[in-house]
Amino acid sequence: MARAQSLAEQAANAIVSGISAGALLPGQRIIETELASLLNMSRVPLREALKILEAQGIVESVPHRGTRVATFDDLRVNQICQARIALERLALADAAPICKADHGVLARLDQIIVDMERSAERLEWLEISKADLSFHREICRLSGNAIVATLWEALARHVFIVFGHEIRDERDAKVMGPQHRRLRDLLAKGDADRLHQEIEDHVLRLRRQRFVSKKPAP
Structure with missing residues (x-):
């Protein structure tokens, strides 16, 4: 319970x-x-x-x-993102072989994605943020690594705030489901090598888009 x-x-x-x-x-x-x-x-x-x-x-x-x-400036947000990537890489490395061996353990991730897609259809941004947090929390749980899960929980509220701020720049809520489904599918394949890079791209996607949009035209 x-x-x-x-x-x-x-x-x-x-x-x-x-x-x-x-x-x-x-x-x-x-x-x-x-x-x-x-x-x-x-x-x-x-x-x-x-x-x-x-x-x-x-x-x-x-x-x-x-x-x-508190103020979440660029330096602090970058530090939060880098700490999150490091922890989730560890979680994904442990979770990948477990998920490959038994696709049944992915049921919770599948349900979270469904909930996220429903919220995206209704443009419920806060609910999308909550689903995102639940998805990554579940990956930590699937890893079976109690230390990583504990450290991730210490960062969870910061992650929720950062994602909530950045998602306001998102143009299309419907992209959220497929992005998370890609992580889920790589877990099902047990592809730890691709997950290592995918989680960085996933976490930093909106920050990179924001940087490009602010970059002055030549």
Whole structure:
């Protein structure tokens, strides 16, 4: 059975969803009374949630100035992406032979892709982001590597925020399903060598597109 989330964890996830969706902006001050009312909870679990997020570097608390949403600049986003790629390469290397030997273990990934494609049809960007996170979390679970899974979870909220920000530049939501299906199919083949490069292209796709679009014409 899945462990029930505490109120503090629920609040932390709600705040992260708000940051990912752009409802809470970098540098924006978090007003505890307003947020507690919005989340329909007391300020006690909310304060605990803010402590969790501060420890993770997602919010920043400054004496006499309150708590604000941290800034995710290019340097920080690059560091998050590189750490994510390194962890997921390890997970994919372990998961590939398992998936090749038993395609049945891919059922959860298949369902996540279906859910993602349904959300894409309705242009539900936040739900697409959640499906993306679930897909990559499942790969870590399939790997059977508990250390990689634990380290990935420590990065998961950062990944969710970065993906949520970058996906706003996506023109066509329908590309999301096929991109994840490609990873799934390479897992089914047990092609660890191609997965090594594919996960980098997958994680950095939107960042590379953004860089090209900003590059001045010759």
